Amino acid sequence: MKYVDEYRDGGVAERILEEIRRTVTQPWVVMEVCGGQTHSIMRYGIDRLLPPEIELVHGPGCPVCVTSLEMIDKAHAIASRPEVIFCSFGDMLRVPGSHGDLLSLKARGADVRVVYAPLDCLRIARENPDREVVFFGIGFETTAPANALAVRQAKAEGVANFSMLVSHVLVPPAITAILQSAGNRVQAFLGPGHVCAVMGFSEYEPIAAAYGVPVVVTGFEPVDLLQGVLLAVRQLEAGRHEVENQYSRILGREGNPGARQLIFDVFEIADRNWRGVGRIPKSGYRLRWEYRDHDAERRFEVESIHTEEPAACISGQILKGIKKPVDCPEFGAACTPQSPLGATMVSAEGACAAYYAYGRHLEPRVQIARRTAAG
Amino acid sequence: MCLAIPGKVLDTFDRKGIRMGRVQFGGVVREACLQAVPEAEVGSFVLVHVGFALAVVDEEEAARTYALFEEMGQLAELDAPQPGDRPPPGDGEP
Numbered sequence: 001m002k003y004v005d006e007y008r009d010g011g012v013a014e015r016i017l018e019e020i021r022r023t024v025t026q027p028w029v030v031m032e033v034c035g036g037q038t039h040s041i042m043r044y045g046i047d048r049l050l051p052p053e054i055e056l057v058h059g060p061g062c063p064v065c066v067t068s069l070e071m072i073d074k075a076h077a078i079a080s081r082p083e084v085i086f087c088s089f090g091d092m093l094r095v096p097g098s099h100g101d102l103l104s105l106k107a108r109g110a111d112v113r114v115v116y117a118p119l120d121c122l123r124i125a126r127e128n129p130d131r132e133v134v135f136f137g138i139g140f141e142t143t144a145p146a147n148a149l150a151v152r153q154a155k156a157e158g159v160a161n162f163s164m165l166v167s168h169v170l171v172p173p174a175i176t177a178i179l180q181s182a183g184n185r186v187q188a189f190l191g192p193g194h195v196c197a198v199m200g201f202s203e204y205e206p207i208a209a210a211y212g213v214p215v216v217v218t219g220f221e222p223v224d225l226l227q228g229v230l231l232a233v234r235q236l237e238a239g240r241h242e243v244e245n246q247y248s249r250i251l252g253r254e255g256n257p258g259a260r261q262l263i264f265d266v267f268e269i270a271d272r273n274w275r276g277v278g279r280i281p282k283s284g285y286r287l288r289w290e291y292r293d294h295d296a297e298r299r300f301e302v303e304s305i306h307t308e309e310p311a312a313c314i315s316g317q318i319l320k321g322i323k324k325p326v327d328c329p330e331f332g333a334a335c336t337p338q339s340p341l342g343a344t345m346v347s348a349e350g351a352c353a354a355y356y357a358y359g360r361h362l363e364p365r366v367q368i369a370r371r372t373a374a375g
Numbered sequence: 376m377c378l379a380i381p382g383k384v385l386d387t388f389d390r391k392g393i394r395m396g397r398v399q400f401g402g403v404v405r406e407a408c409l410q411a412v413p414e415a416e417v418g419s420f421v422l423v424h425v426g427f428a429l430a431v432v433d434e435e436e437a438a439r440t441y442a443l444f445e446e447m448g449q450l451a452e453l454d455a456p457q458p459g460d461r462p463p464p465g466d467g468e469p
Contacts, residue, residue: 036378036449043447089425090455116455117426119393119408139425142379145411146427149393157391194379197422197429220378221443249436250422256429259411348448 016226017049020233024053028236029185030229031178031321033171034192035062035349036220042354044222054229057185057321058354060174060277061192063139064091064347066319068273070307071167072097075136078165078300079110085128087121088136090114095346098307118150118164125154125162134296137164141195144168144285145259148266151287151294163296166286169272171195172203173283178320179211186321188232190225191217193247198263200255204243212241219247266291276315276343313342318351325355332361378449379422379429381437382407384415398423401441403453425452 032038038058041047047056060066076097079086086102093103093114106112111131115121118135125133137147147164154162171192178186191204196217204215214235218228228246235242245251263285272284287295297303313335317323325331325344335341337353344350348357355361382398387409389395398407398421405426412428415421420437421428432440444450 039447039449040443090452114455116405116452116457117407119426120457142424142429145429146408146425149408149410149427153391153393194422194424194429197379221439250430250432256411258413259427259429262411 012223013049013226016223016230020054020226020230021051023230023233023237024051025237027053027055028187028233029055029057029321030188030190030232031057031059031175031186032190032218032225032228033059033061033175034190034195034220035065035347035351035354036194037061037190037192037218037225038351039349039354039357040220040222041225042358042360045358046222046225049226050229054233056229057324058318058351059178059189059321060274060319061140061171061195062344062347062349062351063143063169064089064095065315065343065350066169066274066276067092067095067138067167068275068307069097069309070273070305071138071165072101073099073307074297074302074305075102075165076100076105077302077305078134078296079105079112081132081300083132084300085111085113085124085131085133086136087113087115087124087133089138091347092136092138096340118147119153122150122154122157122159122162125159129161131161132299133162134300135162135164137166137168140169140171140192141199141263142192142197144263144267145198145256148262151266151291152262154294155291160293163294163299164287165296166267167272168267168285169274170269170283170285172207173280174274174277176207176211177277177280177283179207179213181320181322183322184320186213188214188216188236190228190232191215191243193217193219193224193250196247196255197251198255198259200251200253200260201243201245202253208241208243214241214244216244217247217251219250274319275309276313276319278309278316315342315344315350315352318344325352326360326363328352332356378444379424380444380450380453381420381422381432381440383437384409384417384419384421386417387415396428398428400450400453401445405453405457426457
């Protein structure tokens, strides 16, 4: 653990906290965008360490959570076919669709497989020439280069029995939708570090300027998150709204141009439905026309499946930072990670699941609502 | 699941025109695509997300991030089976 200390060092954290306390003069609402950041904040109780003026709300950055019910139903329809080997990241298997989750489909005999990497599906396809191999291509920009490569390679090698069910989502349109939504409370964003490792952060600059919100690209360590909050609060208190990079040891403004080229060789921007939020214009990727032969939606004719989301759960408001998990009467009662009612409880990175994992459902609601400055 | 996990490049090889490598994460070795990190060499540390390296990092950063994700229980994806779970490439690999 010789390298860990500096970023876990209580002294460093305390110095940043002291600086935050010295800087803040009024209430601010800051949203961390990425589910990994939410998880880290809960794990280390960072929201409890901050002065009471600063409220952290939790953004839509969990790709498993925001994959639309309709897309899960399409996955279900495809995976039910006897000729199909349906491959997915493990996190997607227990997300409930209208007719149960993919794991229960597997239990009933469907060939559903967890893969580590999209490229692995090509090998499965080559080894099973008489079967149809379909990969569930979900994710934010971070995942897009790997998914793009698998499709590009399938076309280049002529692996005709491989196709992808694409459900890619993008961060900038999502935070724009949050800023435009009625009742928006978010005044600054902690930007998603690993998304920006691919995309860079120039695309956040027009958003910061147009809406007057600071965006601080931030890492995942407790000290990263505290530094991100400090940089955001400094901007807020000074009336500035710029894109700043807390995570400069990993990424620069340009991100990874090679990875981005791969994305745009294969994908193009499209509208997407977000679970709990609804349709956001130009908020995702779909396959370019040249790759249509590898588009599972076309191949299996599931384009006509349309599913309405049940309105039972407040996850849409949680994903927009309007409410928190503890504001929901079902949180930790009828809704648990074992039987999730909605988007933000379905994956470990969802805000509700993160709150639940660290016991926030066991605490008296009044105390949480008041929030205390001390941990 | 948008986290990229740091690991050490053990070797590099070409598979059907794609630059690949074996990358060690703690006690687990996985194949990863090195196409987007041309500067990565044997011994480099790379941030890998779903089998695709996104960035090169230094050893200190790699150790710190790996320890964090381990502590947060965020390394489960490394347990997923990989068709490449075989002896090192070289013989028989196209």
